[in-house]
Amino acid sequence: MTSSIIGSGSVGAAIARQFARSGITVGIANTRGPESIASMARELGDKVVPLTLQAALEADVIVLAVPFRAHCDVARAAANWKGKVVIDATNAYGVPLSELDSLPSSAIVAKAFSGASLVKASIICPPRYSPSIPSAPVAVE
Numbered sequence: 001m002t003s004s005i006i007g008s009g010s011v012g013a014a015i016a017r018q019f020a021r022s023g024i025t026v027g028i029a030n031t032r033g034p035e036s037i038a039s040m041a042r043e044l045g046d047k048v049v050p051l052t053l054q055a056a057l058e059a060d061v062i063v064l065a066v067p068f069r070a071h072c073d074v075a076r077a078a079a080n081w082k083g084k085v086v087i088d089a090t091n092a093y094g095v096p097l098s099e100l101d102s103l104p105s106s107a108i109v110a111k112a113f114s115g116a117s118l119v120k121a122s123i124i125c126p127p128r129y130s131p132s133i134p135s136a137p138v139a140v141e
């Protein structure tokens with residue numbers, strides 16, 4: 001099974017670091033091309049492989065770490081999502097509910113990636129950052 005992260009910003013890089021720590025190979029892509037990720041990947045070791053978007057989309061498991069509105073562009077970049085697992089790490093913070101048809105943002109993402117199995121991921125906030133919430137759940141749909 002192969003995995004890729006789409007998005008190499010703070011979230012994509014943090015997820016890539018966890019793959020590297022676990023010794024699992026992962027591709028990573030952004031809009032600017034593999035050269036723009038090369039130094040970050042080198043720092044993390046040979047498990048993190050910079051790819052073009054098209055090459056990254058060939059993976060079985062795709063982690064979506066792009067701004068919420070960019071999910072449509074990523075969805076359109078592949079002809080078919082059948083059989084893929086898409087892990088949605090996006091956050092629709094600031095997107096008006098009217099734009100979401102009052103649905104959970106993951107439902108909008110699932111529609112765009114029709115045919116894929118969608119997993120909604122949330123980054124766990126350690127208690128020291130949020131004392132009133134002992135641990136935030138990871139939601140799976």
Ligand SMILES: NC(=O)c1ccc[n+]([C@@H]2O[C@H](COP(=O)([O-])OP(=O)(O)OC[C@H]3O[C@@H](n4cnc5c(N)ncnc54)[C@H](OP(=O)(O)O)[C@@H]3O)[C@@H](O)[C@H]2O)c1
Binds near residue numbers: 007029030065074093
């Ligand atoms: N689930 C959670 O708990 C949680 C927590 C924090 C943030 N988030 C969400 O995680 C997502 C990423 O946040 P971030 O802070 O990492 O954002 P960021 O630093 O702005 O990085 C976004 C990345 O997405 C890439 N990108 C944008 N459009 C793309 C496209 N069409 N195709 C391929 N790559 C594209 C950008 O490429 P370039 O580098 O080439 O510009 C960039 O690498 C956001 O949706 C944010 O709201 C989730």
